[in-house]
Amino acid sequence: SQTIHQWPATLVQPVGSPLSLECTVEGTSNPNLYWYRQAAGRGLQLLFYSVGIGQISSEVPQNLSASRPQDRQFILSSKKLLLSDSGFYLCAWERGQGRTDTQYFGPGTRLTVL
């Protein structure tokens, strides 16, 4: 069966510090991968998605970036965090094969920027 992991589970960082959140998927190959953010009291905002290694699509221009160094690894990064980057970050995977399918979500990372 497939599983998706995110770490860390919680993170408190000062403004201006760098960020690296990691997401890994087990039990599948060539998945589509997604990063979402939930700000307090708001819905899901799609940040990035990837259909393959090194292929990243950005949905919202901001000071975050994403990378996919391996087939089942998706990393969200920032060089300098802003207060507005606080939120709940969710990673999701979907079977690839070039068509829309069900997305399965990880447990999330709670980021607080102070």
Next chain:
Amino acid sequence: AQSVTQPDIHITVSEGASLELRCNYSYGATPYLFWYVQSPGQGLQLLLKYFSGDTLVQGIKGFEAEFKRSQSSFNLRKPSVHWSDAAEYFCAVGARGNTPLVFGKGTRLSVIA
């Protein structure tokens, strides 16, 4: 491009009462439709999905949803709500291609005794 609307931001129901959460979508063809549930501090869990076939879809935890093409709706229902159903519910719509799902803004369900 597809879009989805969840008209109700917050709904409160009594335990044991029936529940209906509304979802309306906009898409030019038959979409893929999903309902997810999120408990506080958790990721999203898939409740049910519609791809094709029978328009009444059964999901986990006693939930069901009905796809109504004429109304562009995919409302979620449960005949008797339990206190553990208190959570945030998200409807999502997908196009028949390799594009990301579009999520609604969510409906928060509170359950009172």
